[in-house]
Amino acid sequence: QVQLVESGGGLVQAGGSLRLSCAASGRTFSTYTMAWFRQAPGKERAFVAAIRKASGTSYYADSVKGRFTISRDSANNTVYLQMNSLKLEDTAVYYCAAGSSYSSIYDRDYRYDYWGQGTQVTVSS
Numbered sequence: 001q002v003q004l005v006e007s008g009g010g011l012v013q014a015g016g017s018l019r020l021s022c023a024a025s026g027r028t029f030s031t032y033t034m035a036w037f038r039q040a041p042g043k044e045r046a047f048v049a050a051i052r053k054a055s056g057t058s059y060y061a062d063s064v065k066g067r068f069t070i071s072r073d074s075a076n077n078t079v080y081l082q083m084n085s086l087k088l089e090d091t092a093v094y095y096c097a098a099g100s101s102y103s104s105i106y107d108r109d110y111r112y113d114y115w116g117q118g119t120q121v122t123v124s125s
Contacts (some may be wrong), residue, residue, distance in 0.1 A: 002026045002114040004096045009119030012086055016123075020081040022096030022116060031098040031114075033106055034079040036070065038092035038121075045095070047107035049081060059106050064090075086123045093118040 008020040024031065035050035049070040051058045058070050069082040079096065097112035105111050 002028060002031060002098050002100070004098060004114055004116035006094065006096045006116040006119040009094060009121045011122045011124060014086060014088055014123055014125055016086050017082070017084045018086065018121060020083070020094055020096075020119060020121070022079040022081075024077040024079070024098060028077045028098075030100045032102045033099040033112075034070075034072065035097045035099070035106065035112060036079075036081045036094055037097060037109055038090075038094045039118075040089075040092040043092075045109055047109070048094070050106040051079065061107070083121070086121075088123050088125060091121060091123045093120050 003025045005023045012018050033050055033052055036048040037045050038048050039045040047061050048064055049060045051070045051072050067085045071080045095118045096116040098114040099111050100113045103111050
C-alpha cells in the first residue's frame with residue numbers, strides 16, 4: 001500500500017502562485033508514475049500533470065502548460081506542483097495520484113492505484 005498526503009492548497013488571487021506537495025509513504029518503491037488531477041465543482045476529475053519517477057519525464061494538460069511545473073524529490077518521496085499565473089478556472093480540489101505499474105497512458109485516472117485526500121485551491125479575482 002501507498003499513502004499519499006497533499007498539502008499547500010489555499011486561497012490566492014488571480015495571477016498569484018501556489019506550490020502543492022504530495023508526500024508518499026509505504027511501498028513507494030512500487031510506484032512508477034505520480035500525477036496531479038483536479039476536480040472543479042460540478043465537473044469530472046481532470047488530468048493536470050504527471051511525472052515518471054525514474055526518468056523525470058513530465059507531461060501536462062494543455063490548460064496548464066507553461067504555467068504549472070511538476071517535480072519530484074525522490075529522496076523524500078515527495079512530488080510538487082508549482083502553480084504560477086493562476087486563473088479563476090484553476091479553482092478545484094487537487095488530488096495526488098500514484099500508479100504502481102508502467103503504462104504509456106498517464107492522463108486517465110483509471111491508470112492510478114493510489115489517491116490522496118485532496119487539497120482545495122481557490123483562485124479569487
